[in-house]
Amino acid sequence: MKTTKKLFILTLALTLSAGFYSCKKKGCTDEAATNYDSKAKKDDGSCVYPDPIPEEKEVEVTANITTSTTWVKTKKYILKGFIFVTSGTTLTIEPGTIIVGDKASKGTLIIDRGAKLMAVGTASEPIVFTSNQPKGQRDYGDWGGIIICGKGPVNLPGGEGVVEGGTGATFGGGASPDVADNSGKLKYVRIEFSGIPFQPNQEINGLTMGGLGSGTELDYIQVSYCGDDSYEWFGGTVNAKHLISFRAWDDNFDGDNGWNGKVQFAVALTDPNVADQSGSNGFEQDNDASGTGATPITNSIFSNVSIFGPKQTSGTTINSQYKRAAHLRRNTKTCIYNSLLAGYPTGLLIDGSACETNSDNDELQFRNNIVSGCATPLAVASGSSWDISAWFNTPAYANSVEADNANLLVPNAWNLTNPNFIPSGGSPLLSGASFAASNLQSTFFEQVSYKGAFGSSNWTSSWTNWDPQNTEY
Structure with a gap:
C-alpha cells in the first residue's frame, strides 16, 4: 500500500513539472532584436533584426x-x-x-x-x-x-x-x-x-x-x-617626372627661392581664352622676388618638356594676358634642355642683366630646344642690348625655331577635350635630343632620343581626365 502511494505521488510530480515547463512563454529572447519579448522564456526563432546602419560614404x-x-x-x-x-x-x-x-x-x-x-x-x-x-x-x-x-x-x-x-x-x-x-x-x-x-x-x-x-x-x-x-x-x-598642367589660369611651371630640383617629361596645354592679369607664362623662374644673389641660387633643370601655348595658328585669337613660353628672370640659373616651347606671343625671354650674365657664364643653359609658332621667338628686357640671337644660335647649343606649329606634326596636341601629344612620323621632335650637358648626367634622367615630353608612347593614357567638368564624382 505504501509503495503504491509513493508511485502515485512521483507520477503526479512529474506530470505537474511537465505541464509547468510546457506553459513557459515562447518568443524572441534576443535583446538586440526589434521584437524582443522580455517575458519570453524560450526562444522560438522569431527574432527580427533592424537593417544594418549604412556605412557613412x-x-x-x-x-x-x-x-x-x-x-x-x-x-x-x-x-x-x-x-x-x-x-x-x-x-x-x-x-x-x-x-x-x-x-x-x-x-x-x-x-x-x-x-x-x-x-x-x-x-x-x-x-x-x-x-x-x-x-x-x-x-x-x-x-x-x-x-x-x-x-x-x-x-x-x-x-x-x-x-x-x-x-x-x-x-x-x-x-x-x-x-x-x-x-x-x-x-x-x-x-x-x-x-x-x-x-x-x-x-x-x-x-x-x-x-x-x-x-x-x-x-x-x-x-x-x-x-x-x-x-x-x-x-x-x-625632383619630379610626368607632370601635366592643363588649362592653368596663370603659369604652368613656376620656381623660385633657390629651387634646385629636376623635372623630366612634363606637358602644358592652355586654354586660349583664360589667362591671369599678371601675365601667364609656360615657365616662370626666379631666384627670389628681388633678383638678389641669395643662395642657394635657383638652378632648376628641365628636360623633355612640351609647352603647348594658347596660339595653335597665327590666326588663333587669344587672351591678351598670355605672355611668354619661358620667362627666365631675377637672377635665376634655370636650365632647359630637349624641350618644345610653342604657341605663345613670345617664346623665350631672358629678363635682366643678371640672367644675361648667367647665360654668358654658361650657368643658365638653353639647349637642344625648339621654339615654335611664336611671333617673337626670342626677347630680352626693354633697353637691353644683349644679343640673345647669337647666344641662342650657338651651334653647340643646337636650338631651332619653327615659324609654324604645323611643322611640328602634332596637330591634335591643341585639342582641349581629347589631346594627342604623340608626334607623327617626320616630326622634328622625334630626334635631336642630347644628354651631354653635365646637368643631365644624373641617373634621374632617362636618356631618350626625342625632344619634348613624348616619343611614341603616351604616358597620359588611362589615368588622366580632360573633361573633369562633366565627371560624376
Whole structure:
C-alpha cells in the first residue's frame, strides 16, 4: 500500500513539472532584436533584426590630422577649411580615393614640415582631388589646393619662409636644412579646380611645394583648371617626372627661392581664352622676388618638356594676358634642355642683366630646344642690348625655331577635350635630343632620343581626365 502511494505521488510530480515547463512563454529572447519579448522564456526563432546602419560614404574633414590616418576609396572626403597634417604624422590615401575641397570654406590640404602625404594611386585607380560642386558647375579656384612643406634649403632669410595664400604654413629647413628630406610620395594623382588667389603674389597653387627635399617623390600628376599656377616650387631639392598642367589660369611651371630640383617629361596645354592679369607664362623662374644673389641660387633643370601655348595658328585669337613660353628672370640659373616651347606671343625671354650674365657664364643653359609658332621667338628686357640671337644660335647649343606649329606634326596636341601629344612620323621632335650637358648626367634622367615630353608612347593614357567638368564624382 505504501509503495503504491509513493508511485502515485512521483507520477503526479512529474506530470505537474511537465505541464509547468510546457506553459513557459515562447518568443524572441534576443535583446538586440526589434521584437524582443522580455517575458519570453524560450526562444522560438522569431527574432527580427533592424537593417544594418549604412556605412557613412562621405566624411567631412574639419579638424587637423594629428595622428597617422588612412583614407579609403570606399569613402569620399570633404576638406573644410585649412586642414593641416601635423609634424610626425602621415596621411595615407588609398588608390581610387576621391577628395573634394569645400568651396565656401576654401578647403585646403596642408602638409606641415615633418609630416608626410602618401598618396599613391595607380594608372587604373588614380587619386583625385577635385571640387565639391556638381558637374557642370565647377570652376577655377573652387577650393585651395595641396601645400606640402619640407625641411629642404631655401634662400630666404633664416632659411625658411611662410607659404603664400594666408595659411601661415612655414617651409624650409632653417639653418640646418635637409637636402634629402622626405615629405612623402604622390603618384597617379589628379588635382582639379583648385588655386585661390587671395591677393597679388599671395595665392594657393594647384600643387605648392615649399622646401621639399629630394626624398620626396612626385610622379604622374595632373593639375587641371587651376586658378593660379599649376605647380610652384619655393626652394628645396625635390625632383619630379610626368607632370601635366592643363588649362592653368596663370603659369604652368613656376620656381623660385633657390629651387634646385629636376623635372623630366612634363606637358602644358592652355586654354586660349583664360589667362591671369599678371601675365601667364609656360615657365616662370626666379631666384627670389628681388633678383638678389641669395643662395642657394635657383638652378632648376628641365628636360623633355612640351609647352603647348594658347596660339595653335597665327590666326588663333587669344587672351591678351598670355605672355611668354619661358620667362627666365631675377637672377635665376634655370636650365632647359630637349624641350618644345610653342604657341605663345613670345617664346623665350631672358629678363635682366643678371640672367644675361648667367647665360654668358654658361650657368643658365638653353639647349637642344625648339621654339615654335611664336611671333617673337626670342626677347630680352626693354633697353637691353644683349644679343640673345647669337647666344641662342650657338651651334653647340643646337636650338631651332619653327615659324609654324604645323611643322611640328602634332596637330591634335591643341585639342582641349581629347589631346594627342604623340608626334607623327617626320616630326622634328622625334630626334635631336642630347644628354651631354653635365646637368643631365644624373641617373634621374632617362636618356631618350626625342625632344619634348613624348616619343611614341603616351604616358597620359588611362589615368588622366580632360573633361573633369562633366565627371560624376
